[in-house]
Amino acid sequence: MTVKNAFYAQSGGVTAVINASAAGVIEAARQHPDKIGKVYAGRNGIIGALTEDLIDTSEESAEDIAALRHTPSGAFGSCRYKLKSLEANRTQYERLIEVFKAHDIGYFFYNGGGDSADTCLKVSQLAETMGYPIQAIHVPKTVDNDLPITDCSPGFGSVAKYVATSIREAGFDVDSMSATSTKVFILEVMGRHAGWITAACGLAAEGEGQPPHILLFPEIDFDQPAFLARVKECVEQYGYCVIGVSEGIKNADGTFLSESGLTDAFGHAQLGGVAPTIAKLVKDELGYKYHWAVADYLQRAARHIASKVDVEQAYALGQAAVRIALEGKNAIMPAIRRLEDQPYRWDIIEAPLKDVANVEKFMPREFITEDGFHITEACRRYLSPLIQGEDVPPFKNGMPDYVRLKKISVGRKLDSFHV
Amino acid sequence: MTVKNAFYAQSGGVTAVINASAAGVIEAARQHPDKIGKVYAGRNGIIGALTEDLIDTSEESAEDIAALRHTPSGAFGSCRYKLKSLEANRTQYERLIEVFKAHDIGYFFYNGGGDSADTCLKVSQLAETMGYPIQAIHVPKTVDNDLPITDCSPGFGSVAKYVATSIREAGFDVDSMSATSTKVFILEVMGRHAGWITAACGLAAEGEGQPPHILLFPEIDFDQPAFLARVKECVEQYGYCVIGVSEGIKNADGTFLSESGLTDAFGHAQLGGVAPTIAKLVKDELGYKYHWAVADYLQRAARHIASKVDVEQAYALGQAAVRIALEGKNAIMPAIRRLEDQPYRWDIIEAPLKDVANVEKFMPREFITEDGFHITEACRRYLSPLIQGEDVPPFKNGMPDYVRLKKISVGRKLDSFHV
Numbered sequence: 016m017t018v019k020n021a022f023y024a025q026s027g028g029v030t031a032v033i034n035a036s037a038a039g040v041i042e043a044a045r046q047h048p049d050k051i052g053k054v055y056a057g058r059n060g061i062i063g064a065l066t067e068d069l070i071d072t073s074e075e076s077a078e079d080i081a082a083l084r085h086t087p088s089g090a091f092g093s094c095r096y097k098l099k100s101l102e103a104n105r106t107q108y109e110r111l112i113e114v115f116k117a118h119d120i121g122y123f124f125y126n127g128g129g130d131s132a133d134t135c136l137k138v139s140q141l142a143e144t145m146g147y148p149i150q151a152i153h154v155p156k157t158v159d160n161d162l163p164i165t166d167c168s169p170g171f172g173s174v175a176k177y178v179a180t181s182i183r184e185a186g187f188d189v190d191s192m193s194a195t196s197t198k199v200f201i202l203e204v205m206g207r208h209a210g211w212i213t214a215a216c217g218l219a220a221e222g223e224g225q226p227p228h229i230l231l232f233p234e235i236d237f238d239q240p241a242f243l244a245r246v247k248e249c250v251e252q253y254g255y256c257v258i259g260v261s262e263g264i265k266n267a268d269g270t271f272l273s274e275s276g277l278t279d280a281f282g283h284a285q286l287g288g289v290a291p292t293i294a295k296l297v298k299d300e301l302g303y304k305y306h307w308a309v310a311d312y313l314q315r316a317a318r319h320i321a322s323k324v325d326v327e328q329a330y331a332l333g334q335a336a337v338r339i340a341l342e343g344k345n346a347i348m349p350a351i352r353r354l355e356d357q358p359y360r361w362d363i364i365e366a367p368l369k370d371v372a373n374v375e376k377f378m379p380r381e382f383i384t385e386d387g388f389h390i391t392e393a394c395r396r397y398l399s400p401l402i403q404g405e406d407v408p409p410f411k412n413g414m415p416d417y418v419r420l421k422k423i424s425v426g427r428k429l430d431s432f433h434v
Numbered sequence: 435m436t437v438k439n440a441f442y443a444q445s446g447g448v449t450a451v452i453n454a455s456a457a458g459v460i461e462a463a464r465q466h467p468d469k470i471g472k473v474y475a476g477r478n479g480i481i482g483a484l485t486e487d488l489i490d491t492s493e494e495s496a497e498d499i500a501a502l503r504h505t506p507s508g509a510f511g512s513c514r515y516k517l518k519s520l521e522a523n524r525t526q527y528e529r530l531i532e533v534f535k536a537h538d539i540g541y542f543f544y545n546g547g548g549d550s551a552d553t554c555l556k557v558s559q560l561a562e563t564m565g566y567p568i569q570a571i572h573v574p575k576t577v578d579n580d581l582p583i584t585d586c587s588p589g590f591g592s593v594a595k596y597v598a599t600s601i602r603e604a605g606f607d608v609d610s611m612s613a614t615s616t617k618v619f620i621l622e623v624m625g626r627h628a629g630w631i632t633a634a635c636g637l638a639a640e641g642e643g644q645p646p647h648i649l650l651f652p653e654i655d656f657d658q659p660a661f662l663a664r665v666k667e668c669v670e671q672y673g674y675c676v677i678g679v680s681e682g683i684k685n686a687d688g689t690f691l692s693e694s695g696l697t698d699a700f701g702h703a704q705l706g707g708v709a710p711t712i713a714k715l716v717k718d719e720l721g722y723k724y725h726w727a728v729a730d731y732l733q734r735a736a737r738h739i740a741s742k743v744d745v746e747q748a749y750a751l752g753q754a755a756v757r758i759a760l761e762g763k764n765a766i767m768p769a770i771r772r773l774e775d776q777p778y779r780w781d782i783i784e785a786p787l788k789d790v791a792n793v794e795k796f797m798p799r800e801f802i803t804e805d806g807f808h809i810t811e812a813c814r815r816y817l818s819p820l821i822q823g824e825d826v827p828p829f830k831n832g833m834p835d836y837v838r839l840k841k842i843s844v845g846r847k848l849d850s851f852h853v
Contacts, residue, residue: 029610031603061614086722088606094614155809179833184450185737187507187836194478195513200731219833288728291707309707311727312619316603321740321833413600413741413821414638417606 019121021340022064023072024057025089025092025095025156026127026134031318032329033089033126033156034083039333040154041072041080041123050341055118055425061125061134065107065434067114069425073181082418084330085408087318090420093127096434098326101144110432111138112147117428122340123149125332128157128168133224133350133372139346152336153348153368156329157433158315160211164366165350169332170315172325172401175215177317178259179402181310183219186226186257189306193255198224198303198419199246200257203290208265210234210378212314215398216259217390217394226257231293232260233263234378235387237272243300247389250303262289289322319415323404324359359400437469439761442491442573443476444508445515445546445553449589450596450737452545452575452686453502453509459543459573460491460499465652469760474537474844479513480544484526484853490845501837503749504827509839510582511544515853517553521564526700529851530557531566536847541759542568545752547587551767552791553622558765571755572767572787575584575748577734578701579630583785584769587732588751591744591820595636596736597623597678598821599728602638603674604779605645606669608725612674616697617722618665619676621646621708623729626682629797630728635678636735637811645676650712653797654689655805662719664807669722681708740832742823743778762787777820798837 017327023040025033031313037056042053054426056070057063061232063070070091072080076217083090114120125135139151155162181200206212211230217230228249231237249256266274271291290307297303335349346368354360382394390398406416440458440753444452444613456475463470475489476482482489487721491499503510520527533539544554558570574581577588601621608619629651636649647668650656668675682774683691692708709726716722747770765787773779801813809817825833 025610062614086606087603089610092613093505096614124477157529175833179505180738181736182832183836184506184737185731187505188448188735190446190537191508191512193512194511195515196483200579202732218831242604259658290711290728307707307728308729308730308732309709309726310732311725312604312607313621313727313729313732317600317608319599323603369470377620399831400763402517404832405826407824407826412637412818412822413595413823414602417602 018120019050020052020055021122021124022057022115022120022407023054023124024126025091026060026125026131026316027157029089029157030315031087031157031173031321032169032326033327034086034088036126036154036156036169036333037081037090037328038080039330043334043337047341049138050121051121053312055120056091059092061097061098062094062096062434064114065110067427067429070422071425075135075420079418079420083296084326085318085406087316087415093423097130101113101137105166106155108141108145111144112141112145115147115149115427117305118425120392121149124154125151126154126156126335128159129162129375132368136346136368136372137405139368142345143324148346150340150343153338153371154336157346158210158212159206160208161375161377163371163376166361167351167355167401169327169329171211171323171327173317174205174212175218175398176402177314177320178212178216178318179218182202182216182227182257183260185308186219189226189255189257189297196304197306198250198255199294199297199305201290201293201305201307202259202310203262203288203312204308206233207232208260208295208375210261213259213261214378214390214394216383216400218395218398218402224253227259228253228256229258230390231260231264231385232378232387233261233265235383236267237264239296241249246297247301258293260289264289274380289331301306308309318408318417321406323406324401326363326406331363339365356396359403361368388424437471439471439538440541440543441476441534441539442473442543443479443482443545444510444512445479445544445550446512447577448512449506449575449734449747450506450578450592450740451588453505453507454745454748454754455545455573455588456503456509456576457499457502458749459756462753465560466760470541471538472541475510476502477522478511479515479667480517481513481853482517483533484529485851486846488537493842494839498839500764500836503745504825508549508661510841511515516549517556520556527560528562531564532848533561534566534568535766537844540568542570543573544570545573545756547578547790548794550579551787555787555791558671558787567763569759569762571759572765572790573751574754574769577631578625578628580628580794580796582677582790582795585772585780586820588744588748590630591741592639592704592736593624593631594729595735595736595741595821596733596739597621597631597635599739601635601646601676601678605638608674608676610643617669617674617724618713618716618728620709620712620724620727621678621729622681622707623678624733625652625680627652627794629680632680633797633801633809633813634821637814637817637821643672646678647675648677648807649809650677650679650683651797651806652680652684652804653812654802655686657684665716665722677712679708679712683708693768697826700786729844737827737836740825742819745825747780750782758784774836775819778822799802804807809850
């Protein structure tokens with residue numbers, strides 16, 4: 016087997032553990048110097064490949080690569096960029112091959128979600144369509160947990176742990192204040208199309224009356240009268256009401272609530288944020304004092320409260336990607352297979368990329384209670400294992416000590432290319 | 435010395451460590467059965483005293499009281515309620531004495547901020563003004579860090595650690611995304627009048643160019659052109675810009691930015707949240723893609739990332755309050771005195787309540803850089819010790835395991851009283 020270099024890049028919204036996958040790929044590759052030369056990371060995802068903007072990861076110390084395991088975000092830069100089809104933009108593919116040839120790249124590892132799986136699939140076809148020998152392996156990642164086949168997507172478990180912890184903590188707070196002050200608290204979480212993160216908020220409620228009391232899923236049309244009735248019921252029964260809401264909840268007509276002008280007589284678009292929209296609705300219709308929070312990037316970057324299971328899976332999938340490539344395979348995504356719920360046992364299987372690209376996995380209806388406002392026991396059985404265990408990063412000066420890599424560029428050999 | 439019961443209550447906005455002070459008070463009291471009988475906690479602060487709604491803490495196990503040390507929120511319920519002056523509402527004071535007499539209460543421990551210190555001071559004067567022997571000791575607490583005399587206020591250090599950690603994590607995230615997506619990120623934090631929490635965000639930046647790049651303090655009038663120029667400069671120099679903003683920033687005319695109608699031609703009040711207002715301004719004037727987060731209650735309830743120093747001080751101040759009371763003193767607040775910055779050394783002194791009540795401590799101007807957009811080295815030296823050390827709570831089922839007390843009511847002996 017000849018020695019070839021590898022390309023690795025990060026794509027789409029970053030997570031608390033995508034760098035753990037990077038560590039998995041790079042550390043595994045370093046163990047096979049007879050087969051894999053250097054790992055070149057694309058600066059800002061596939062754009063780094065197109066523009067020949069490569070980072071030489073061999074310049075990073077073993078210690079710094081290991082520290083990626085506890086560092087959130089995408090250390091090499093990510094991108095929101097989807098390759099067009101070969102028919103639509105052949106030039107891009109020719110350019111990729113040019114860059115791969117110039118840097119002797121035979122392995123392509125792409126770390127991302129559904130869109131990125133599509134990019135990886137297209138690259139995997141270069142062998143067939145353009146005669147360039149490459150093995151393209153997709154490393155799964157997405158906080159939205161919407162990738163098919165795999166039991167879960169790395170990044171999700173840590174967001175789930177963050178939102179469950181945060182809404183529990185805020186719930187204790189509101190409970191304290193509710194007698195004379197705030198009665199309703201709303202936490203807005205990510206997940207524009209799939210309600211997995213919203214569902215994870217529900218884990219915080221482990222007994223009757225515990226917050227959150229209401230969850231609003233993107234899969235369930237927003238029913239304003241039913242929602243308001245439920246809020247009132249909670250405040251009357253428990254003294255307060257804690258709500259977890261997906262940024263993507265929709266009215267029955269399919270419009271996003273955050274854009275529905277619900278609260279503005281002039282129909283102005285809101286500044287963003289469904290939480291304030293819901294808060295105002297509650298105030299206007301029921302008169303309760305409210306507070307709201309929008310976690311936004313905090314939730315997906317919160318490495319300080321990452322799920323140990325999530326970190327382990329992210330790392331293991333990075334390592335598996337290298338193993339699969341070294342076995343000569345192409346167009347594969349290593350995926351998590353659940354063997355048992357409790358105790359959670361899992362292994363890694365190989366999913367064909369064609370079955371992954373552009374497929375979204377939504378919450379099954381049976382994971383949502385009949386009234387649409389909470390999660391079922393089946394959902395808990397699924398979610399609970401994914402937030403287990405803590406993996407506290409090292410702290411320095413009272414804050415998590417995350418690594419910033421040197422990111423030394425590989426010398427350019429080609430003319431520039433405009434993306 | 436005769437045995438008297440003690441009253442303890444929590445007041446104002448709760449924190450991640452106010453229950454640690456409660457544990458300090460109750461555990462210290464339990465060590466002196468010869469002097470202190472039972473500790474009765476007011477349900478929902480002073481309102482519990484007025485309405486004779488008392489919780490018998492002796493019904494709680496030693497284990498559960500110890501668990502208060504790692505449980506955020508106010509376990510006995512808090513309130514936003516300020517006693518009027520004796521002249522304005524003599525009935526209230528007569529009622530307090532009636533309740534104290536009925537339950538043989540000789541010690542009054544009130545755990546709160548500036549307003550609560552005022553309440554505690556008024557109660558301390560009952561001996562003098564109404565002839566009822568009581569010792570009133572105030573246990574400091576406030577995330578706003580705006581109490582005078584004390585080096586810091588319990589609750590602040592943990593919020594500071596939370597916001598510094600969160601904005602660092604979000605900063606790593608934005609850095610990854612900025613090449614093709616989000617360029618500006620805004621985190622809104624608490625502190626309507628004092629910029630201490632905003633300042634704490636600044637701790638995350640430990641080197642040139644590190645986020646946050648801009649802080650907006652309530653102490654500094656918002657200068658829109660200067661702000662926009664600085665955002666542009668950051669994006670051009672670093673590729674992105676991370677901003678920490680106080681909920682209380684004001685225009686030069688003294689109006690709150692969150693209510694200024696800055697972004698709405700019809701002058702409608704915003705739904706709340708200065709972060710979206712700033713975000714829209716950046717988008718409209720500079721065209722950058724943005725994300726924003728509002729931490730709200732998450733920041734002050736985040737016991738999972740509490741500062742160890744903060745927890746220790748909160749507990750120690752609770753214990754000190756009991757010691758001071760047993761020394762026969764009245765109208766005192768135990769306060770933190772800083773002996774050394776590095777390593778941080780502190781002890782507890784006794785502050786007269788009359789010097790504490792209704793006095794707010796603002797950020798000194800020399801803690802803010804000349805341009806008004808960041809913190810100085812002097813500020814770092816002050817803040818850094820307060821976020822040191824981790825005090826991770828126990829976890830169960832992947833989430834922090836916080837205690838819910840039994841909260842058994844003491845039998846009522848008096849007629850009801852309307853607050």
